[in-house]
Amino acid sequence: MNPPLPGLALLAGATGLVGREIAARWPGPVTLLVRRAVPAPRSGATVQVVDFAALPALPAAEAAFCALGTTIKVAGSQAAFRAVDHDAVLAFARACRAAGVRRFAVVSALGADARSGNFYSRVKGEAEDALRGLGFEHLLIARPSLLLGDRAALGQPARAGEQWGGRVAGWLGPLLPASVRPVAAARVAQALVTTLPQAPAGVTVLHSAALQRAATPP
Helix, strand or coil: CCCCCCCCEEEECCCCHHHHHHHHHCCCCEEEEECCCCCCCCCCEEEEECCCCCCCCCCCCCEEEECCCCCHHHHCCHHHHHHHHHHHHHHHHHHHHHCCCCEEEEECCCCCCCCCCCHHHHHHHHHHHHHHCCCCCEEEEEECCCEECCCHHHCCCCCHHHHHHHHHHHHHHHHCCCCCCCEEHHHHHHHHHHHHHHCCCEEEEEEHHHHHCCCCCC
16 A cells, blocks of 8 residues: 655545544644634644635645535525535635645545436535546545444534434344445545545545445554
């Protein structure tokens, strides 16, 4: 395995399940772009409060991770959901391109498809398609199934689908196909942190089965 990329990584969505784990696992310095001030989670991490609808110029960086995401219930409407899961994602990605980022990783979702009849999946797919058109030298897309993690510890409301998925995983465990089995946020983060430095040129998609195989060291 190639060594981790040197230098700075940019991270959007650092207060969520996957973003928190990325911040902890990236071996170099990281700048967390957040909407509300939070303490820096570790040495080598800096926090920058931003408005994703009007991002400033970002510091030069080699790599970036986007773990932005919400639900329609939490956002309050389809339009508000799209503003986060599509518009903010693309705004961050464009700002990263302007900052010279060559390697960009994004947390999408199982079933993402711009032609889907499901609004959630369609928005995720449209965001993926737009990212493909931005010209990153290396674009890494993760499509996890339901995420497992402690949202209460983050001060976030529990998501019914994830709670159900956690119970199903406990009942059925390995009987479920890896492609749809709920996956720990830590595994998703570890897969991104491990894969992004060595991802080949072009677009790499990590489906949920591949994410399940990621190691999760402490």
